[in-house]
Amino acid sequence: xxxxxxxxxxxxxxxxxxxxxxxxxxxxxxxxxxxxxxxxxxxxxxxxxxxxxxxxxxxxxxxxxxx
Amino acid sequence: xxxxxxxxxxxxxxxxxxxxxxxxxxxxxxxxxxxxxxxxxxxxxxxxxxxxxxxxxxxxxxxxxxxxxxxxxxxxxxxxxxxxxxxxxxxxxxxxxxxxxxxxxxxxxxxxxxxxxxxxxxxxxxxxxxxxxxxxxxxxxxxxxxxxxxxxxxxxxxxxxxxxxxxxxxxxxxxxxxxxxxxxxxxxxxxxxxxxxxxxxxxxxxxxxxxxxxxxxxxxxxxxxxxxxxxxxxxxxxxxxxxxxxxxxxxxxxxxxxxxxxx
Numbered sequence: 145x146x147x148x149x150x151x152x153x154x155x156x157x158x159x160x161x162x163x164x165x166x167x168x169x170x171x172x173x174x175x176x177x178x179x180x181x182x183x184x185x186x187x188x189x190x191x192x193x194x195x196x197x198x199x200x201x202x203x204x205x206x207x208x209x210x211x
Numbered sequence: 212x213x214x215x216x217x218x219x220x221x222x223x224x225x226x227x228x229x230x231x232x233x234x235x236x237x238x239x240x241x242x243x244x245x246x247x248x249x250x251x252x253x254x255x256x257x258x259x260x261x262x263x264x265x266x267x268x269x270x271x272x273x274x275x276x277x278x279x280x281x282x283x284x285x286x287x288x289x290x291x292x293x294x295x296x297x298x299x300x301x302x303x304x305x306x307x308x309x310x311x312x313x314x315x316x317x318x319x320x321x322x323x324x325x326x327x328x329x330x331x332x333x334x335x336x337x338x339x340x341x342x343x344x345x346x347x348x349x350x351x352x353x354x355x356x357x358x359x360x361x362x363x364x365x366x367x368x369x370x371x372x373x374x375x376x377x378x379x380x381x382x383x384x385x386x387x388x389x390x391x392x393x394x395x396x397x398x399x400x401x402x403x404x405x406x407x408x409x410x411x412x413x414x415x416x417x418x419x420x421x422x423x424x425x426x427x428x429x430x431x432x433x434x435x436x437x438x439x440x441x442x443x444x445x446x447x448x449x450x451x452x453x454x455x456x457x458x459x460x461x462x463x464x465x466x467x468x469x470x471x472x473x474x
Binding site for chain 2: 184187188191192195198199202205206
């Protein structure tokens with residue numbers, strides 16, 4: 145067995161953004177299900193939030209390779 | 212790939228695919244920069260130009276199949292992305308968004324087209340360039356609309372916040388706009404394409420190795436690896452479309468944010 149512990153760390157750090165992304169889209173789906181006409185209002189907000197949450201996972205990925 | 216199979220046959224054990232599988236040799240001996248992803252990007256530009264010129268040239272009221280496909284994609288980007296998000300000034304940005312969308316989509320889908328099978332966006336340089344374009348576009352329209360001083364002030368100082376909080380908030384906001392946005396935009400596309408291609412390599416090369424193994428039980432399980440590889444190929448297709456969509460969507464969002472009167 146060989147490899148680097150960085151990747152294990154990245155795996156652990158990806159849990160947070162994964163849950164966050166799930167919650168964001170769960171809320172988005174909930175909102176659209178309750179009020180379908182709100183879709184166009186909610187969509188940019190949901191995707192901005194998703195982009196922000198995924199940014200953290202990407203930082204983890206970069207650090208896993210750089211460190 | 213051949214080397215992997217050979218080393219497997221010699222009983223060295225399975226060599227998992229890694230970053231080395233992305234560093235392809237130059238196509239022409241001695242021309243260092245001319246590798247497969249570069250060729251694919253060139254092919255995609257030619258393909259897209261030919262396709263959209265042909266589909267738009269003989270535009271008719273009753274569209275041909277060609278024209279229908281071209282107009283569907285264009286309509287999707289114009290109505291569902293640009294119009295919904297940017298608002299009444301959207302028409303200026305449709306050419307950029309449309310080019311971005313079809314270019315990324317084509318280059319991503321190269322990852323699952325037989326014989327090509329390499330997503331050019333899995334080399335980080337290409338997403339970097341695209342994100343740099345987006346970075347300049349949305350800052351440029353922001354500066355043009357508000358003037359440099361007001362634009363920077365709008366970014367750095369969000370209204371309606373207690374004064375001491377600015378110590379914390381201003382650096383974060385500045386970093387978000389000038390560092391995090393272009394970086395995450397490019398890295399998201401790159402990481403998805405890279406990881407997807409690696410995933411396919413693991414299952415296909417793994418199946419190949421199992422099939423060449425001398426144990427019967429390994430041979431028996433090889434088809435499952437291939438089946439999973441095929442299933443993942445369809446999954447990859449979804450991810451590739453989604454990533455092209457997200458890149459374009461975020462570009463539109465950033466442009467809309469720069470154009471908005473208050474942040």
